[in-house]
Amino acid sequence: MKRVAFYTLGCKLNFSETSTLKRTFTDHEYEIASFEEEADVYVINTCSVTQDANKDCRKVVRRAQKNNPNAFIAVVGCYAQLEPEEIAAIDGVDLVLGAKEKFNIFELVPSFEKVDHTIIHRSDVNEAVDFHHAFSANDRTRAFLKVQDGCDYKCAFCTIPLARGKSRSPLLQEVVDNAKRVADRGYQEVVITGVNAGDFGKGNNETFFDLMSALDKIEGLNRIRVSSIEPNLLTEEIIHLAAESKRIQPHFHIPLQSGSDEMLKIMRRRYRTDLYQSRVELIKSLMPHACIGVDVITGHPGETTELFQETFNFINSLPVSYLHVFTYSERPNTFALELSPVVDKAQRKARTHRLRRLSAKKRFEFDSNFVGSIRNVLFEEEEKDGFLFGWTDNYVRVTHPYIENLANRIVPVKLEKLNQDKMDGIIAINDLVSA
Secondary structure, rough: OOOOEEEEOHHHHHHHHHHHHHHHHHHHHOEEEEEOOOEEEEEEEEEOOOHHHHHHHHHHHHHHHHOOOOEEEEEHHHHHHHHHHHHHOOOOOOEEOOOOOOHHHHHHOOOOOOOOOOOEEEOOHHHHHOOOOOOEEEEOOOOEEEEEEEOOOOOOOOHHHHHHOOOEOOOOHHHHHHHHHHHHOOOOOEEEEOOOOHHHOOOOOOOOOHHHHHHOOOOOOEEEEEEOOOOOOHHHHHHHHHHHHHOEOOOOEEEEEEOOHHHHHOOOOOHHHHHHHHHHHHHHOOOOOOEEEEEEEEEOOOHHHHHHHHHHHHHHHOOEEEEEEEEOOOOOOOOHHHHHOOHHHHHHHHHHHHHHHHHHHHHHHHHHOOOOOEEEEEEEEEEEEEEEEEEEEEOOEEEEEOOOOOOOOOEEEEOOOOOOOOOOOOEEEOOOOOO
C-alpha cells in the first residue's frame, strides 16, 4: 500500500481542508503516514497571509525531500493559488494545485509519479465558486468544522480574496448534518471555521445567527466554539444567544487590526472603534467570565507613531483577554502597497513586541481571575511529562497530573494556582472535583 503524508500551514480552515484531502487519499487506498516518516507522496497545504508563510513552504518541501528524495511532492492551497510559478521553481515540487483544483487531485493526477517538470493546475480564483465541505480532528476531542469559504471584503493588506475567491457557504442543513456526524464520532467540541465565518448564509437567505441557533440544538454536541468572527458581523443577537446557551462557549475571537479609526479607514475595514467597544462591553455585561481574543496588525502603511499609540491605548482600555499580533508584511497585488508612509521593519517589530507584552499582561490578569474557582475542562489526549492538558469553557489553558481515561471528557475542576514555571498564564490543577 502506498503512503501519503500531509503538512498544513496556516489557519484552522486549512487544517479542516487537509483532513478532507486525507479522506480522499484513504478512499484511494493510501495509508496515512506522519510527515516525519518516509512516504510516497507528500501534500503541503499552504497559507499566504504573511511572507513568512511562503518561506515556511520552502522549508517544508526540503523536509519532505530529506525524508524521501524520490517522493512525489504536491503543494496546494492559498500560496499555490497566488504564486504557482514561484512554487514550481522550488526544487523537488512535482505538482501545484490552486483553490479550485486541490479537491480534484485524483482527477487531475491519477498517477503520482515523478516527472521532469512541475505540473501546474490553477484556474482564475473567480472560478472557485463551489463549496467543499471539510472538518478536521485535533486528536479525539475537538473538530474544526468548515462553514464558509472565500471573502468579499477588500481589506488593504489582505490577499485572501485573491487566493480563495468570493464568499460562499453551503445550506444550513448541510452544516448541521456534518455537525451531527462530528458528534456521532465522539468529538466533544466543534470549532466553527471559515475565511469569514460570520458571512455564512450570504445568498441563501440564511444567517450566521440561524446557523448557531441550529447547532445549539444538536444533542450530543457538548461544546461549540467560533474560531473568529468580524465585529461588524457579530450581532447583538448572536451575543445574547451565546449568553443563554449551554453549548456555545463564552469565548470570542474578534479581529480588530487597529484601535485607530483613521487606520481602520486606511485599512478598508468595515467598522470603527465605537462598534468594536460596544460589542466587547455587551459580551462582558452578559458574560463577565467570557474570554475575548483580538487580532491586531502592527506597522501597516500609514501607521504613524501617534496612530500606533492610539491602538495601544484603545486595546489597553478594553476588558479583552489576549492578543494575536501580526507584523505587517508586504503582499503582492494589495492596496496597502500604494500607501504611505511605509513603516520601517525595525519599528514594526518594536510595535509588535509592545503589544505582545500587553497581551501577556492581559492574559495573566484574565487567568488570575479564576484561581480558586471551579470550571468545566475538556481534556486532550496528548500526555507530556506525566501531565494532561485541556481548556476551560472560557478558554483558560489548564494542566493536570495524568489520570487514565480523563482524555476526551468534560469534567468540573478546581483551578488551584497559576503555573509559575510558565509565562503564558497556564493554570495548574491539583484538585479534581469529579474524576
